[in-house]
Amino acid sequence: MSFDSILLTIFQRLHGERSAQGVYHILRGKRSGQTLQDVEYYQVKSYYALLPQLTAGEFQQALERMQADGLIYINELVYVTAKGQMATGSEMWRFNGWNYRGREREFARRLALLVQTLSNLRSSETTFMPIQKELPTQQFVKGFLRNQSSSMISLSTSLRKELEHVLTNSSLTDLQRMIVSSRLTGYRLTASTWEQMTDRVNLPVKTLQLYYIEALHIMLDFIQQRPNLPLLTELAAGCKVDTYLTQSAERTRKLFERGYSVEQIASLRNLKLSTIEDHFIEMASNMDGFPYKDFITEEQIDVVWRHVEQLQTKRLRLLKQQCPELSYFQLRLIIMIGRSES
Amino acid sequence: MELQDVLRQKFGYESFRPGQQEVITELLAGRDTVAIFPTGTGKSLCYQLPAYMVDGAVIIISPLVALMEDQVANLRKHKEKRVVAINSFLSRQEKELALSTLAHYKFIFLSPEMVMQQHVRQLVQQLPIAFFVVDEAHCISEWGFDFRPDYLRLKELFSVLERAPVLALTATANEKVVEDITTYLHMRKPHIERQSIDRPNISYRVMHMDNEWVKTEWIIQRLATTIGPGVIYVASRKRADELAAMIRETGIPTASYHGGKEQDERSIIQQQFVQGELEWICATNAFGMGIHKDDIRQVIHEHLPATPSAYIQEVGRAGRDGEKAAATLLYSKRDIQKVKFIVYEDLPDEQQTLYYHSLLQSETKSQLAAEQAGLSEVASRLLDYYLEQSDVENVIRQIHQIYQVKEKQIAEMECYVKSDSCLREKLVQFFGENTSPAEADCCSNCQNLDDDWLIKSETSTEQVVEALQWRERLHQLLG
Numbered sequence: 001m002s003f004d005s006i007l008l009t010i011f012q013r014l015h016g017e018r019s020a021q022g023v024y025h026i027l028r029g030k031r032s033g034q035t036l037q038d039v040e041y042y043q044v045k046s047y048y049a050l051l052p053q054l055t056a057g058e059f060q061q062a063l064e065r066m067q068a069d070g071l072i073y074i075n076e077l078v079y080v081t082a083k084g085q086m087a088t089g090s091e092m093w094r095f096n097g098w099n100y101r102g103r104e105r106e107f108a109r110r111l112a113l114l115v116q117t118l119s120n121l122r123s124s125e126t127t128f129m130p131i132q133k134e135l136p137t138q139q140f141v142k143g144f145l146r147n148q149s150s151s152m153i154s155l156s157t158s159l160r161k162e163l164e165h166v167l168t169n170s171s172l173t174d175l176q177r178m179i180v181s182s183r184l185t186g187y188r189l190t191a192s193t194w195e196q197m198t199d200r201v202n203l204p205v206k207t208l209q210l211y212y213i214e215a216l217h218i219m220l221d222f223i224q225q226r227p228n229l230p231l232l233t234e235l236a237a238g239c240k241v242d243t244y245l246t247q248s249a250e251r252t253r254k255l256f257e258r259g260y261s262v263e264q265i266a267s268l269r270n271l272k273l274s275t276i277e278d279h280f281i282e283m284a285s286n287m288d289g290f291p292y293k294d295f296i297t298e299e300q301i302d303v304v305w306r307h308v309e310q311l312q313t314k315r316l317r318l319l320k321q322q323c324p325e326l327s328y329f330q331l332r333l334i335i336m337i338g339r340s341e342s
Numbered sequence: 343m344e345l346q347d348v349l350r351q352k353f354g355y356e357s358f359r360p361g362q363q364e365v366i367t368e369l370l371a372g373r374d375t376v377a378i379f380p381t382g383t384g385k386s387l388c389y390q391l392p393a394y395m396v397d398g399a400v401i402i403i404s405p406l407v408a409l410m411e412d413q414v415a416n417l418r419k420h421k422e423k424r425v426v427a428i429n430s431f432l433s434r435q436e437k438e439l440a441l442s443t444l445a446h447y448k449f450i451f452l453s454p455e456m457v458m459q460q461h462v463r464q465l466v467q468q469l470p471i472a473f474f475v476v477d478e479a480h481c482i483s484e485w486g487f488d489f490r491p492d493y494l495r496l497k498e499l500f501s502v503l504e505r506a507p508v509l510a511l512t513a514t515a516n517e518k519v520v521e522d523i524t525t526y527l528h529m530r531k532p533h534i535e536r537q538s539i540d541r542p543n544i545s546y547r548v549m550h551m552d553n554e555w556v557k558t559e560w561i562i563q564r565l566a567t568t569i570g571p572g573v574i575y576v577a578s579r580k581r582a583d584e585l586a587a588m589i590r591e592t593g594i595p596t597a598s599y600h601g602g603k604e605q606d607e608r609s610i611i612q613q614q615f616v617q618g619e620l621e622w623i624c625a626t627n628a629f630g631m632g633i634h635k636d637d638i639r640q641v642i643h644e645h646l647p648a649t650p651s652a653y654i655q656e657v658g659r660a661g662r663d664g665e666k667a668a669a670t671l672l673y674s675k676r677d678i679q680k681v682k683f684i685v686y687e688d689l690p691d692e693q694q695t696l697y698y699h700s701l702l703q704s705e706t707k708s709q710l711a712a713e714q715a716g717l718s719e720v721a722s723r724l725l726d727y728y729l730e731q732s733d734v735e736n737v738i739r740q741i742h743q744i745y746q747v748k749e750k751q752i753a754e755m756e757c758y759v760k761s762d763s764c765l766r767e768k769l770v771q772f773f774g775e776n777t778s779p780a781e782a783d784c785c786s787n788c789q790n791l792d793d794d795w796l797i798k799s800e801t802s803t804e805q806v807v808e809a810l811q812w813r814e815r816l817h818q819l820l821g
Contacts, residue, residue: 109606112606115819115820118820119819119820122820122821127419129415129419129612129613129616129634130415131606131609131610131613132605132606132609133411133605133609134605135431135432135436136433153821156820156821157820157821159820160816160817160819160820160821163816163820164813164816167812167813167816177812178809178811178812180812181810181812181813181815181816182809182812182815183606184815184816184819185610185613186818186819186820187819188617189815189818189819190610190613190614190617190619191610191613192610192809193597193607193610193611193614194607195586195587195590195597199590200809
């Protein structure tokens, strides 16, 4: 499995309705209305913000290679060829990008520094060069240790037990267990670089890194569900997003709660109407019980979804031709809400 | 307490290295001091030790965040908790917290741009100050190999009448650079302590080769037959990766190291190298700072460094334990052209300068203007500084001067690689020093090299350590 297969999976879900740029934004976790809406529409939330560091160059290279290999075809929009569909593979990725958005890496940094610290302290080594240089990570681990009452040795054993439990029971693959443990440094035992792991298991660096991210997501999900992992729970603090709304959308939500209309909010906040509409779409996709009936009726939902099925598309321009009486905002909302239950 | 006692108790050394005691004594007597000590000969101790002998804070101005963090980590390692580094990498809250508790710290590290912020400077000047330290002081001089315009702004800090003494530290500085340092920092009758740049335990080699392919062959062969640990300096990130992969193929534990790697990866590589798990590193010039490894036996340059200072710094990372070490520079004819291209890319020419200036005049944002004028980041920073100081004609003249300096430095490197006479003598001459050829193990031109000590013994074949299973690994790490 590889970077390519992730791209192919996303392109397929978007079935030729979005440009490559849109996919780039999804992987980088852009917090714009369009991107947030895309991940919801096309059900690719799990891939959101998977690679916050992905550069435009790397992405472009991957596209060119895949095009040259005949896996995709680009004509403004991106289409997956039959060959590409074959190449997508059947492996189920178990990412949870939507919940962690790159912050799983902070969890990994904290874990690495804590393990290194405890490993050295239990071997009575009090001076070592920290493997993590970031100040916030160092401060977090310092604060973490200050709050513990048990001895360093028993803390170390408890952490090992928790880690062993998570690695054993959280449905990771053996390869993922190896990767996670190999990224840990301690007393007289240094982590492996990606290149060294590549040599050991004969898989590309990028693939290993993706398995690692997936493993972190699985571990974090697991930790969150169990009450009996106090150390790891504390280490994971703040790594899962607590509000799914952008700051700006949150402000709009509060005004809406106080009874202002879309137009009123736009003029109050001195923002374009379309921006406020983006916020409502964002709210619809992230809030349980969003009062969509303030904007659309059940009949309208039914009509639009019938067209979606008939035309086999969610492209707004085509739907607008069928339902000229509805605004683009209403159409987006209907797609976002999904089929009505009845 | 006596100097010796502090040395033993705080730092665990029995005796001073040459020059250290002189610097510390002068500084404690309240005299401005310039210390020119080659890399790895104990510069930091010159301010760390006296800090414990006088009241007040020590303000250390350091040009590079990486360097700063390394120094901070080092002090903390010696159980010093009253250390803080204030630089642009701090968040606003972190910075405010640090500034509001400034009086608690003994060692305060500042980046030049922080010093120049009015309120930071005011806070600092209100503190009781023991003395100032300007690290990498050669950066203040356009004659130095690593000129940083930011540093020139320090003038303002030291021009006041009443101030604590200043200690300027640098690894390399010829007379001209020393003059710049003492003038710009407004030093008064400074004491100048110079330790020879020559490292007797390092032997020098220059090898002429037809092309890059021959260089690669030579390196592979060399690593198969001679010992590490070693560093191979190359011209680009891409080349570092490529060469490291080739060497790994031959079974020698090797990694590449450069600014393009993630921080996590760089930490792991450093750690492995220090612990002896990696034998060779293929690196760009990003490698060096913060590497505390005393037993590096070889430094090989696959490309031509742009200045004698850069070369001597990189070579100076070898043999810090005082044991023999070998420096080798591989040279082929096109290398001069290549290094010129890289160096001049960071220097704006007359047209670029004029164009950039006119864009700024018409209120284009400086970042956009730099882009439109085709300036590199370094080049636009340089122009920003100079344009603030004087008119555009003068700036062009000044840039031209810098150009000539760089040209001269490259010419010196050319002279070094083409020399028939003693390489050691040649190299130290660029720093205004004289030395005579070493009697044994001097350089490839003296033809008195005995490389037996470098030869790998047959028995020292690499052992492949089986990777631990994940469960075992956890137990070994955490018990």
